[in-house]
Amino acid sequence: MRFAADEDITRWVSAFHEAGHAVIHCAAGGRIKRAVLTDDDNGYVIPVEEEPHPGRLMDWLAMILGGHEAAARFLVKHAGYGLSHARATTQPGARSDLAGFRRYARGSGISEAAARRETEKRVRRHWGRIERAAKKLHARGRLTQV
């Protein structure tokens, strides 16, 4: 996979972002109703679970941060970006995720830095599954399992 045009890459970034959320959630035992890529190259994932499992907040936080991390890793692996440039480039697309992260993390004793380290580990561990899910999502625009 190699990309030339910016317009080409935008939809892939979104596909990896949503695949990251979905796979990190499902790899921790969660389920998804669906993952969707919209016509304007945005997307969303609707998990079956509406709240973190008691005592497993890190799983939920890693799901939230997994979108940004997977999108950044995609740019590193497939578009030749350095990691910090990739993270900065994909940050605007993850702004609402970060607001959600802060809401859940508040008062938990889990710092954003610790959650990002854990998320990076999980995204690396499940990268093959994230790639497969992102390719399907890019092709079909919609997934109900990953």
Ligand SMILES: [Zn+2]
């Ligand atoms: Zn997201």
